[in-house]
Amino acid sequence: MSQPAVPLRLHGPAGRGTLLAVILASGMVFLDSTVVNVALPHLGADLHSDTAGLQWTVNGFLLTLAAFVLLGGGLGDRFGRRRIFLLGVGWFTGASVLCGLAPTIEWLIIARVLQGVGGALLTPGSLALLQASFHPDDRGRAIGAWSGLTGVSTALGPFVGGWLIDALSWRWIFLMNVPLALVVLVAALRWIPESRNPDAGRTPGAGAGQHHRRDRRDRHRFDLAGALLGALGLAGVTYALIEARQYGGGSVPVVVAALVGVVASAAFVLVERRRGGTAMLPPELFRSRLFSVLNGYTVMVYAALGGLTFFLALQLQTVAGYSALATGLATLPMTILLLVGSPRAGALATRIGPRLPLTVGPVVAAVGFLLLHGIDENAPYWTEVFPGVALFGLGMTLVVAPLTASVLGAVADRFAGVASGTNNAASRAGGLLAVAALPLLVGLSERGYDVPAEFTAAFRAAMYWCAGLMLVGAALAALLIRGATRES
Template sequence: MTRSAPALRLGTVHGRGTLLAAVLASGMVFLDSTVVNVALPRLGAELDATVAGLQWTVNGYLLMLAAFVLLGGALGDRFGRRRVFLLGVVWFTVASLLCGLAQSTEWLIAARFLQGAGGALLTPGSLSVLQASFHPDDRGRAIGVWSGLSGVSTAVGPFVGGWLIDALSWRWIFFLNLPLAVLVVLAALRWVPESRDEAESRTRGPGRRRRFDVAGALLGALALAGVTYALIDAPARGFDSAPVLVAALVGVAGAVAFVLVERRRGDAAMLPTGLFGSRLFSVLNVFTVLVYAALGGFTFFLAVYLQNVVGWSALLTGLAMLPTTVLLLVGSARAGALSARIGPRLPLTVGPVVAAAGLVLLRGIDPDASYWRDVLPGVGLFGAGLTLVVAPLTASVLAAVDDRYAGVASGFNNAASRAGGLLAVAALPLLVGLSGTGYAQPGELTGAYRGAMLWCAGLLLAGAALAALLIHRPARTAPGGQPCPSLPASTPPDRR
């Protein structure tokens, strides 16, 4: 029989060690999520990558994370949270090493797929370890410290990553994970207690534990992969080519099969379809896809444009994107408190409009742009708008469903945000006519960048309209209106 995890106190050695392991592990994921976009021009030039290669470098990771993050959390509950957490850390680290050693675009993309799978085990594990290990009186403080320090890692990511890219190589943004992982593994083995979910086996009885919804996870991945491949490959092969048509059909068929399988499994499904009986929950997740699609498109195009057209270094590019993260760190709690007082509709309507105004300003950046005059105002507006969105959105998602579905609802909303970024990075180059090595041609990239900013602004305005018309105050609110750590309250990230 598995013993329950001891109730750790934050002031003890074991409590601090457990918190250290969780913070460093999530920090690896958040750090990578903020700096890969900054590295795209350098790794593209060194590996002779096309636009499609850059898209898959970002999307291979996002695809695996979006498809399997819910399954990763369930594996921890069943087989032991520390065990699955450590597996995720080792898996993610080995994949990071393979990313750093990549000698071709295909090698790097394959390694990024593996890295995303490791992240799907690690990301839910870092938080569930804290939730299961700490005494109820210290649990909130521990999660708050985790959220704050993880946010700091996201904030310093562009600076540290940009410096590594300029001083050493883009490969070091992946190699940096190796020493961090060693510290995580040592801390976890020494201080993190093992825990698992025993409630289900007690209620169901011996031999009646719920089976994993592997079919749902695989069908979800197949749907996302098919649509993504079709969007990325269409510029090179044409919409009427056999591979593109087959991929699109596979994606659509996978999505239909996913819905049918989840409906048949009922409450045993990875994503119980009963959740969508709440109109508010459904609307909030459509809103999430729109907003995070805009965020994904913005970060993908801005990082490449600032380096390949404006001529900035990777370090300066990382610093240019820093205000958005800082505003999220400083303002998310206040935005959550405001939403708790007045309801989510106003913040979720005004926030995307402000962010869209920032993207319209950023659209006008020219090759001799000044940071203070041309970049900071737009980035600042975008960050301010996003700050109004993240905490109210997360609190509203959690309040829109019964408490027993809080974990699934948060996980699905996390996956929806990643899927939004995934689809934006896949579709935007197609929509703005960027393909081949056009990202390295300033003239071609400029037109594509400006078109992409308009598309992203349009997505935000669509989200604002959705919020104004269909989002209302939930019947209950999450305590304090604080953002759930599994959502990128600082991501640009782990939600980037």
């Protein structure tokens, strides 16, 4: 890993400026990942959107973020992490402006797709810049500060977003990224040193002579085909699930989209196998049975989370009569539990192994879903909302840190970065598929999100589905996870 000539120290101005830049940039992406759900009823009414439009508003962002985040990390390693990070910040900010100015739901969806690409460029670079730029004595504290403060931004997102929506407009949840991005760009240009991975593009296990001969060939070869096929696979399946309600499951557009998604996904697997060590997603990772199981587990658990965040924000505002600010505050306990409890859950998993926390956590969260399913008109917060939110937050607290540690422990050290990125993509894909599939599964009509009686029935069915996904995750952990031993 290419290091700066003089490693940064946390107490110096360059170290503080670098930390500020990466925290604010990551915070923009995390905030826009959470706060849009709170804005859905407002932008739906303002832009005259149907349910499918709301689904695409969420999924357009998740689709490109999940599909291109591994490619973004590879671009940073090859061409310079600061360069790609700055490109991502500029791209994300420009797309945010397009979101804030959107005159139609179609415009907003396209802008959200572009926003996801920008997020995929800057997100992997944030942590990699800290790892590459700071002195080893300060690196742990810098990464800890990044983790804690980006967690705070995630917690504050629904609160700040809800206030902006109620006080001004939903458009400001996107436009507020502009001043934040200006601070990031000034700090990054002044203080962040450039770094890159000199071994990027080399095939693991090749000899020095082979490295030298391949460098010129591989330096500008990227797994663009893999990234595009992955995106096309997700897009085809997502389109089929969302549009089946309008066109019918057996209609030509839906069948064609589904076939394109399946064929592209199969082609993605073949391309990655052929590329081997230079693949965006090295097949060697999946020789670890534990790694494969953990990513399947991740899809299930985060699909349930994605279903909750989509349906709960609409239920609280459309049916229970909560304001956007009150909706943001309603979910705050789960974020606080994650922030406070995750380090303790990680320590517990280290002591007793990950199997028990990863089994118990989803069961507790499933009970939370069953309690939330009773939310109705004028629901009092402390009796109908808080118990379910708190139990769900407690369950996820038992999951997040042990899952991350287990994913990294399941593969060799040289794959730590791509393993983390793969698991991040799996979590995004889980949320993407849940938001696409659940409205169809629960029979929500095109305008049903704005009809309290219809949406309540759909919400309750969705909570049962989400609880079921959590229980599938718990079963995977109980039956297939034996420990966090490295298998590759």
